[in-house]
Amino acid sequence: xxxxxxxxxxxxxxxxxxxxxxxxxxxxxxxxxxxxxxxxxxxxxxxxxxxxxxxxxxxxxxxxxxxxxxxxxxxxxxxxxxxxxxxxxxxxxxxxxxxxxxxxxxxxxxxxxxxxxxxxxxxxxxxxxxxxxxxxxxxxxxxxxxxxxxxxxxxxxxxxxxxxxxxxxxxxxxxxxxxxxxxxxxxxxxxxxxxxxxxxxxxxxxx
Numbered sequence: 001x002x003x004x005x006x007x008x009x010x011x012x013x014x015x016x017x018x019x020x021x022x023x024x025x026x027x028x029x030x031x032x033x034x035x036x037x038x039x040x041x042x043x044x045x046x047x048x049x050x051x052x053x054x055x056x057x058x059x060x061x062x063x064x065x066x067x068x069x070x071x072x073x074x075x076x077x078x079x080x081x082x083x084x085x086x087x088x089x090x091x092x093x094x095x096x097x098x099x100x101x102x103x104x105x106x107x108x109x110x111x112x113x114x115x116x117x118x119x120x121x122x123x124x125x126x127x128x129x130x131x132x133x134x135x136x137x138x139x140x141x142x143x144x145x146x147x148x149x150x151x152x153x154x155x156x157x158x159x160x161x162x163x164x165x166x167x168x169x170x171x172x173x174x175x176x177x178x179x180x181x182x183x184x185x186x187x188x189x190x191x192x193x194x195x196x197x198x199x200x201x202x203x204x205x206x207x
Contacts, residue, residue, distance in 0.1 A: 023124040031100040034123045036112030038093035049115040050095040052083075055108045061097050065090045078105070102127060 026032035036050070050063035059076045061083045072083070084098040095112060110123040 021122045021124070023126060025126045025128060026102055027128050028102055028104065030102055031098055032102065032125065033096050033098050034110050034112070034125065036095045036097070036114070036121045036123070038095065038114050038117050038119055040093065040114075040117040040119070043093055043117070045090060047116050048090075051113040051115075052097055053111050053113070054079075054106075056111075060099070060110065061085065063090075063095050063097075099125075 022035060024032055024034065034052070036052075045065040048063075048065055052060040052062070054060050054076075058078075059074050060079050061075065062072055063085055065087070075083075079099070082100045084100070086094060086096060086098075089096070095114065099106060104127065107125055107127045110125060112121045112123070114120065
């Protein structure tokens, strides 16, 4: 029971680690880059599959670095010829996509699932009626091919995961040690009581 609770706590922290959330803004009729980057530095592209989904079910894009011909086979028609990927960035773990010719229906939640690394990133797309300074910032992001996750926040999370794991292991060790001591004391008490009874019996026999 104790071990299960510890692993649940660790899993909750890990979920927070791999589930990044960002918001981006763009202009109706324009384009925007939806960022998605992996924090795994040992990626093997031949094993990687990245799935972009809109509002939970719409297939926006499927990124298969090892076989580009299989990408977007099941793409929803409304995204046909409106998405671009950045193949040259895949080696760096950047699986951002560019969505063009934005319409009102493109607003909402996008989720990027990265297989084998158990990561996913949520991007909230907010659309504006007219161009603004925020729209200009989105254009700058397009030229850069996406944004990188907050490395400081990720490092902090990893530190907390390490601390939590250490505390869980220490707590389990203490519980096992206490249990061993209690069992040992019980055994010694039982043994002492048995020896005492044998001495009394021997004394009665001698009498």
